[in-house]
Structure formats: C-alpha cells, structure tokens
Amino acid sequence: MGMPDIDLPNAEVGKVCLRFAPEPNGYFHIGHSKAALLNKYFAEKYKGRLIIRFDDTNPAKESNVFVQSLLKDIDTLGIVYDAVTFTSDYFPQLLKMAEKLIQEGKAYVDDTPVAEMRIERSDGTKPRCRSNTKEKNLELWNEMIRGSDQGKSENFEFFCSTLSLASVFGVRVVVCVVLTPNFSVLHFFQVRSAA
DSSP states (O other): OOOOOOOOTTOOTTTOEEEEOOOSSSOOOHHHHHHHHHHHHHHHHTTOEEEEEEOOOOTTTOOHHHHHHHHHHHHHTTOOOSEEEEGGGGHHHHHHHHHHHHHTTSEEEEOOOHHHHHHHHHHTOOOGGGGOOHHHHHHHHHHHHHTOTTTTOTTOEEEEESSOTTOSTTEEEEEEEOOSOOSSSOOOEEEOSOO
C-alpha cells in the first residue's frame, strides 16, 4: 500500500514555496516530524522550495544548540531544504509594517498594566489606549523602538486588531519589548501571534 496522494488546491508546479518554522527552544519531537515531512512531501510533489525559518522570537527560551540539533534531525529525515532563515532577519521590515498599521489606524500601542488588561478583556471593556490618536500611538511606538525606560516596560505592548476597532476580542499582541538578547542577533522585540 502506497502513500496517499494529497493535493494543494490551485497549486502550480514550480511555484509552491513552503516553510517549516520551528521555535529553537527544544529538541525535535513528533509534531516537528509530521510538519517537516508534510512540507517535504509538497515541496517534492510540486517541485517547489522548502525554507527552514527558525521562529527565534522568544530569546529567553531559545538557543543555537537547539538550532543545530533541529537541523541535524531535519537532515536525518532526508529533508532537503533551499534556505535557512530566522524571523529576526526580517525585524526591520516587520517594524516598518507595524508603523504603517499604526499610521492607517489599524493598530495601537497599549501601556495598560497586564492585570488591568486582563480585567478589560474578561469584562469585554474597550481598552482605553484604543482611543489614542495616531500621533500618540506613533509617539509610544517610537518609545518602544528607542528602548526607553517607558518603552522597555514589560506591560508596554503593540496591538493589532484583526476585527473591527470597536471589538475588544479582535486584539492580538504582535510586538512587545523583552530585555533578553536574541541568540542570533541583538534586539529587544518579541513577536507573538496571540495575547
């Protein structure tokens, strides 16, 4: 019995690009294997590219030891990849996109203390910082970029709403300041997908 034939709807041969994005904070596990082998399958089937992109956005838990170990295990599985990149390689572009979202009124900076923020979310209360002007948000954003005392506050976070700006539940923490240097580059941002 052979492998099942799985398709990617509307995928074109030679135009598929996949990425396997482990966080380098531990050793290879069965979940990594499943994702990596599925990416390998589609890259081979569609004569596409496979990029290993280390999600190095939580420097307190990550290490180059894990990067090297993960790459060795990927090779052991017979996975051939086209490139190795790190999320931190793209921080300048990500920061520009974040600033653009602020300028478009689609994102804001929130310096609400974490405990108060949790209460607001639990109660469905609109965060007070959501009403800040674009100018105020850019001022606060620049404090984060500069790494000032205010900007380094662990409660000082950048939010992007995925829903209407009137919705409390559409908020996602995208960037917050962390004081731990990254193992691959020195920076002070942590990118997260959800609060």
